[in-house]
Amino acid sequence: MNSSNPIxxxxxxxxxxxxxxxxxxxxxxxxxxxxxxxxxxxVSSCPIIDDLTQEPWPxxxxxxxx
Amino acid sequence: xxxxxxxxxxxxxxxxxLRKLSPVEVTSALLKRIKELDSxxxxxxxxxxxxxxxxxxxxxxxxxxxxxxxxxxGIPIAIKDNIDMVGLATTCHxxxxxxxxxxxxARIISQLRSSGAILMxxxxxxxxxxxxxxxxxxxxxxxxxxxxxxxxxxxSSGSGAALGAGFVPIxxxxxxxxxxRNPAGACGVAGLKPTYDLVSRNGVFPLAxxxxxxxxxxxSINDIALTMDSIACKETMNVERYTTENLSYTNDLNHxxxxxxxxxxxxxxxxxLIADQEVIASLNExxxxxxxxxxxxxxxVLPSLQxxxxxxxxxxxxxxxxxxxxxxRERPEDYTQAARKKLMRGAFLSAGDYVNxxxxxxxxxxxxxxxxxxxxxxxxxxxxxxxxRIDETEIYARNYARQGRSPFNMTGHPALAMMSGICKRGLPxxxxxxxxxxxxxxxxxxAAAYESATPWHHKHPQI
Numbered sequence: 001m002n003s004s005n006p007i008x009x010x011x012x013x014x015x016x017x018x019x020x021x022x023x024x025x026x027x028x029x030x031x032x033x034x035x036x037x038x039x040x041x042x043v044s045s046c047p048i049i050d051d052l053t054q055e056p057w058p059x060x061x062x063x064x065x066x
Numbered sequence: 067x068x069x070x071x072x073x074x075x076x077x078x079x080x081x082x083x084l085r086k087l088s089p090v091e092v093t094s095a096l097l098k099r100i101k102e103l104d105s106x107x108x109x110x111x112x113x114x115x116x117x118x119x120x121x122x123x124x125x126x127x128x129x130x131x132x133x134x135x136x137x138x139x140g141i142p143i144a145i146k147d148n149i150d151m152v153g154l155a156t157t158c159h160x161x162x163x164x165x166x167x168x169x170x171x172a173r174i175i176s177q178l179r180s181s182g183a184i185l186m187x188x189x190x191x192x193x194x195x196x197x198x199x200x201x202x203x204x205x206x207x208x209x210x211x212x213x214x215x216x217x218x219x220x221x222s223s224g225s226g227a228a229l230g231a232g233f234v235p236i237x238x239x240x241x242x243x244x245x246x247r248n249p250a251g252a253c254g255v256a257g258l259k260p261t262y263d264l265v266s267r268n269g270v271f272p273l274a275x276x277x278x279x280x281x282x283x284x285x286s287i288n289d290i291a292l293t294m295d296s297i298a299c300k301e302t303m304n305v306e307r308y309t310t311e312n313l314s315y316t317n318d319l320n321h322x323x324x325x326x327x328x329x330x331x332x333x334x335x336x337x338x339l340i341a342d343q344e345v346i347a348s349l350n351e352x353x354x355x356x357x358x359x360x361x362x363x364x365x366x367v368l369p370s371l372q373x374x375x376x377x378x379x380x381x382x383x384x385x386x387x388x389x390x391x392x393x394x395r396e397r398p399e400d401y402t403q404a405a406r407k408k409l410m411r412g413a414f415l416s417a418g419d420y421v422n423x424x425x426x427x428x429x430x431x432x433x434x435x436x437x438x439x440x441x442x443x444x445x446x447x448x449x450x451x452x453x454x455r456i457d458e459t460e461i462y463a464r465n466y467a468r469q470g471r472s473p474f475n476m477t478g479h480p481a482l483a484m485m486s487g488i489c490k491r492g493l494p495x496x497x498x499x500x501x502x503x504x505x506x507x508x509x510x511x512x513a514a515a516y517e518s519a520t521p522w523h524h525k526h527p528q529i
Contacts, residue, residue: 012414019413020391024398024406031403035410039383043415045376049425056424057276057431 012036070095071232072526075141075289078235082129082140089129089140093122093184096142100186100233103529106214108206109228111147111157113187118142121184128182137292137316139182143236146225147188148195149280150269151175158271159191161204161400162393172269174238174280174297181296186234189224195240195273196221196386197405198463199456209456210252212493212527217456219252219449221245225283226253231529236289238297240270242278242382244448244471247483250283251496252453254485254525256513257283258290259471261504262478265297274385277378277475286523287484287514291315294506318507319514324360326512328353329441331368334470338371341450341468348487348495349447355519356445356512366437366444369430374473377430380415380423381476387412431477438479438502443512446470448498452489470498480506482513485522494522 007015016025016032025032067073067081070092081087097115104110125140145151148158150168152175157163171179178185190208192198199207199217208223210216211231218227222239226249229237239246241259250257258281265280272278282293294315330353335341341349357363368374387394390409398406437444450468454461474481480501487495497516501509517523 016410016413020395021398021410021413023396024394024410027399028403028406031398031407032410034407036414038408039380039411039414042376042379042383042411043419045372046380046419046423047373047377047426049422049429054425055428056421057427059428 007036007040009033071099073235074286075137075235075284075292076286078141079137079139089122089125089184090119092140093118093142096186096233103231104233106529107209107211107227107231109190109208109224109231109233110144111159111188111190111205111224112154114154114185118184118186125182125184135182136296138178138296140184141236142184142186142234143178143238144186144189144225144228144234145175146191146222146237146239148191148240148271149174149238151185151188154188156271157188157204158194159197159203159205160193160405162397163271164204170269173266175269177297183296189222189228189237191223192221193402193405194271194390194409195242195245196408197402199223200402200404203402207456210453210493211529212254215455216493217252217453217462219249219453222249222257222283226250226255226257229253229255229283229285230527232526235284236293237283238280239283240273240278240280241475242273243378243475244469246279246281246283247448247471247481247498248469251448251483251485251494254494254522254527255283255285256287256290256482256484257281258294258482258506259474259480260294260298260506261480264299264480264504264506266299272389274382276385277382279475287510287517288316288319290482291319291510315507315510318511321511322359323356323512323515326361326442326508327440328356328361328363328512329366329437329444330363331444331446331470332365333367334371335447335450339450339468341447342452344452344489345447345450345495349445349497352486352497352516353445355516359515359519361512364441366441368437368473369433371470371473373426374430374476375467377423377426378472378476380419381427383412384415384420385412387415427476430473434477434479442502442508444500446498446500448483448496452491452493452495474500479503480509482509484513484517485525487522488525
């Protein structure tokens with residue numbers, strides 16, 4: 001999800017249907033919306049790493065701490 | 067002697083050695099108390115009375131023959147119900163797994179059985195360790211023994227409530243974003259999230275593979291330490307330290323804090339988010355007590371709480387979706403609403419979001435390790451608010467992110483929460499101590515010094 005471009009309700013349901021959550025969309029649309037908004041909030045608060053060589057966790061070489 | 071139900075494991079074990087108590091006597095007394103009072107607390111999903119009494123008789127026989135296996139021999143322990151015990155259902159407090167009978171013991175259960183512990187049964191939790199206090203699940207939610215109208219914290223809700231109620235001296239919980247430390251603080255006991263990988267997750271129903279931890283909860287720091295002696299996995303420990311130091315986690319408990327360098331992470335609760343005034347006052351008192359005991363206390367700065375929480379959240383939600391996607395697609399109606407809403411979050415995240423978060427995680431973990439170059443232990447807030455009523459759904463949801471625990475699930479540092487006061491409404495307040503990777507011993511040293519200098523661990527609720 002693109003944090004700079006908040007997603008519409010229709011798009012949330014389209015996306016949810018496309019990934020197999022049709023039943024949840026039909027029975028619990030508010031829960032689906034709530035889940036999507038929480039995910040979007042997390043992404044919008046997360047720093048963006050531009051350096052493609054930045055090592056992810058877990059470390060790529062052996063060390064004494066995690 | 068104190069009443070049996072308020073004895074610590076250490077005290078029980080000492081009384082076994084003096085022949086003043088026996089495993090059968092202790093187990094019987096605790097089973098009686100559970101039978102009498104747990105209808106108010108709902109901490110147990112299943113009390114394994116027959117098996118517990120059989121284990122107690124076996125322990126009694128062995129101890130009487132001088133075959134003493136160690137500090138957990140004959141000690142009653144209860145287990146969060148997302149951990150496999152052969153022959154019993156591992157329900158995860160969910161309709162989805164209500165008939166999920168375990169075919170083998172989790173690694174931690176095998177370790178506890180080898181130590182001679184008496185396993186009393188399975189404890190309530192938030193559904194799949196991620197829901198909330200809900201009334202639409204297969205079992206009622208656990209309640210806080212200090213005031214049963216209140217939430218006991220979660221997701222190891224039964225693990226905290228059973229200890230606070232005096233049903234067992236030790237419980238086992240799991241912690242993916244604070245699920246051991248939150249109920250420990252809310253129920254006025256102590257709980258440890260060990261260093262990542264130090265305690266095996268084998269046989270634990272997964273919530274999020276790379277941020278999940280298994281750990282002990284107890285009413286004393288000594289009991290947390292002696293449980294770690296049984297459940298820490300030697301193969302994942304820092305091998306150099308393991309082979310050169312005397313290993314027992316209880317060894318340094320009484321060494322005090324004189325000369326230790328303690329960093330106080332104030333910005334989590336004073337500027338990143340503003341904690342309740344009673345919580346802030348309690349944390350300042352904790353720092354003051356440790357300073358008076360001879361530690362140096364200095365303010366330190368970590369990455370911002372919100373950024374750390376968002377990184378941990380993206381990792382957690384993504385991994386959780388990978389585990390639950392089939393059931394969420396096919397049978398969403400079988401989840402409680404609280405769990406369903408949270409478990410679907412990962413459906414809206416991309417692989418790119420996940421990898422970006424894991425890159426951030428590495429930077430943030432290095433940043434915390436850098437702080438530990440100059441400090442032995444950190445003090446942070448655990449919960450930013452006193453615990454709310456169990457039916458205050460909106461307040462519970464608002465307070466859910468108002469905590470300083472989840473950053474250390476992401477960084478893997480050991481973190482311990484313990485009682486640090488009582489709020490005006492008569493409910494426990496708590497503090498969190500954080501240590502270097504695999505340096506649980508120093509964490510216990512600080513926590514034990516604080517415990518000895520304050521009255522909190524002697525306080526128990528009236529039920």
